[in-house]
Amino acid sequence: MTVEVRLFASFRNGRFKMKDVETEAGYSVGDVLGKLEIPVAEVGILMVNGESAAFERTLAAGDVLAVFPAVGGG
Amino acid sequence: MAGYCGKILRVNLTDGQIKQETLDISLAKKFVGGRGLATYFITQEVPADTDALGEGNKLIFSAGPLTGSKVPTGGRYMVVTKSPLSGTIASSNSGGFFGAELKHAGYDMIIFEGKSEKPCYLYINDDVVELKCAGKVWGKMVSETTDALIAEVGEDKARVAAIGPAGEKLSLIASIMNEKYRAAGRSGVGAVMGSKNLKAVVVRGTGKLAAADEEKAKEVIKGVMEKIRQCDVTAKGLPAYGTAVLVNVINETGIYPTKNFMEAYTSRADETSGETLADKYLVKNTACYRCPIACGRLCKVDGVEAEGPEYETIWAYSADCGVYDLPAVIKANNLCNEYGLDTISAGATIACAMELYEKGLIKDEELDGVPLEFGSSEAIVEWTRKMGAGEGLGAKMAMGSYRLAESYGRAELSMSVKKLELPAYDPRGVQGYGLQVATTNRGGCHVRGYLISPEILGLPESIARTSIEGKAGWVKVFQDLTAVIDSLGMCLFTSFAIGADDYTDLFNAVVGEEWTGAELLKAGERIWNMERMFNLAAGIEPCEDKLPKRLVDEPIPAGPSKGQVHRLAELLPQYYKERGWSEEGKPCAEKLAALGI
The missing domain is CATH 3.60.9.10 (Aldehyde ferredoxin oxidoreductase, N-terminal domain)
Known part of the structure; x- marks a missing residue:
């Protein structure tokens, strides 16, 4: 199955903005991040389909995973 | 002293x-x-x-x-x-x-x-x-x-x-x-x-200012600097992308107000994001006095170098007006700075005018050949100029969106609180923030208690954005702490890295006091109540603690926050109670006496 991964800010450097990533049933958010070699410690905000998500969250086909480093502004 | x-x-x-x-x-x-x-x-x-x-x-x-x-x-x-x-x-x-x-x-x-x-x-x-x-x-x-x-x-x-x-x-x-x-x-x-x-x-000014305890101040400042350097937001995100790094975060959450808050998500946000700004137009960072963060942006478009735009400005001129054209947004920002216009209110007023035009209330004969159409790059630039110069309909628009919409009999189309235009977050999908802007003493303002920080950014801890549980308490603490930070003379962005105890230590070292964090927060509460009392005396009644009708009645139509409305009616009584005010929303004599005002 595939999930859509959207990367933002510094996570785009040397990677991509948006990509369909092949996963297997039962894959978690953390598994996908590992596959993309994104260090967990650098992750600030994780969203699955616009909702805040944990690393343990199991992904389903067609989910949209958005990954941000810690950011702020206003 | x-x-x-x-x-x-x-x-x-x-x-x-x-x-x-x-x-x-x-x-x-x-x-x-x-x-x-x-x-x-x-x-x-x-x-x-x-x-x-x-x-x-x-x-x-x-x-x-x-x-x-x-x-x-x-x-x-x-x-x-x-x-x-x-x-x-x-x-x-x-x-x-x-x-x-x-x-x-x-x-x-x-x-x-x-x-x-x-x-x-x-x-x-x-x-x-x-x-x-x-x-x-x-x-x-x-x-x-x-x-x-x-x-x-x-x-x-x-x-x-x-x-x-x-x-x-x-x-x-x-x-x-x-x-x-x-x-x-x-x-x-x-x-x-x-x-x-x-x-x-x-x-x-050529004078120098000494702290009450120079040694202690040096030590406290060193600790605070270390926290700012260790915090990814202040050390990495803001310097690299500026405040506009929020464009994609807020849009991906589905609370990015689009076309005068008719929608809350756009597939085109990245075209005017902080990442795109840094990639295509950023010349260099700029910093304010003694700031290690340096979130300012010196940008260049068509040979003109100037500072900005900030996140809120980008939102107001981009998504809120349906314009995904960064050069046009940068030009509008520059015009605001030159004419001396508030970029949030100016952009949001143009967005309001665009809805009035779309609904047939503003007529073509009022427009001097520049249609106020959502998506028009020409409109955001030219109508900003007309507002600054006070030309034609621009003169009316320069009085803000509330008076503009009211003049067409549709005041509810002004996305404002107490006539001050709301910034770049849709309250329907973020309950604490909505309560905060509804109750802020100067009206629709995000920087009087930035609940976006815990509700969206997870700082200092993550709280559920769609829940109303406990939000009144969060809002009160954030409002009071912000009143203190504003009064101390520091930038609010430090609050991504340091907390109430750090501000207290800085105040004590520089001023020569031995306040506790609780005392500093109480000073913030004193300021908040004093502002509230001025407003009440000015005839701004608690019934003005409200959000535009659209945000409490009309669910977000699409995107990640689809179906959500703001639950202000449930939250307000909790907030008044948390503040120790009457059920009607007025500070009582006992509360004022306890605060020494």
């Missing part, structure tokens, strides 16, 4: 008299400084029912005890007055170097009263203070005014806070600009300055 200069300048523009007054230090500490102390003076000296653009209103430039000190980001100052836009207390915050320069010249505060017969500016060079003729720069843009006045006084290092043509023409969304690009933007403070025929304040 460390931290404070102990001197106030009182400038009567009617008779030209300038007096130095001694600041009561115990009074200053009670209200901290900056926003709090100036609000105290306004409540004591300006009857709440005063015409905001009349001679009876006063305009205060106020620095905090940490402004001009060695504390990181200690360069902030506040402009406090009665707002001509909202009728509420106005306190508009700015960075840059002007506030620190004022302190280095030896003053905590300047109080302007009355009205000058002719355009003038105030020149301060340490102990020499004089009112000078501004005839040559009246009608000029902010950058030209700034350069001309620096040349006229012959002090290259002088700092200038000035209004542009918008403030002169009494636009109710006019800003005061210092160092050309830093804005005391909100609430129409520039119109109050214009109403007094005061074009600018030019300051040169």
